[in-house]
Amino acid sequence: MTCDNCGRKATQINDLYQLCSRCYTVEYSTINISGKNMKVKDALKLQLEKMELGRKEGESIADWCGRCRVWATNSKYWKKEMEGKA
Numbered sequence: 001m002t003c004d005n006c007g008r009k010a011t012q013i014n015d016l017y018q019l020c021s022r023c024y025t026v027e028y029s030t031i032n033i034s035g036k037n038m039k040v041k042d043a044l045k046l047q048l049e050k051m052e053l054g055r056k057e058g059e060s061i062a063d064w065c066g067r068c069r070v071w072a073t074n075s076k077y078w079k080k081e082m083e084g085k086a
């Protein structure tokens, strides 16, 4: 079975829909932050904006992804993860 939205392999199937994991998460998954339930997509967007990594007006997805990639590879978490692996 394939996802009703995107055609990937469906993993969430019932009488109402058949969705892949990504589309299910976007549509139905929530996360609780500081006592407030939010859709995962909204929580991710909010967190990226707090990190000044939200998508800027007119910015292409490729440029946005590149900016996030530069941030991630320069982060202390990435550098610590890569210690000793070079």
Ligand SMILES: [Zn+2]
Residues within 6 Å of the ligand: 003, 004, 005, 006, 007, 008, 019, 020, 021, 022, 023, 024
């Ligand atoms: Zn899908």
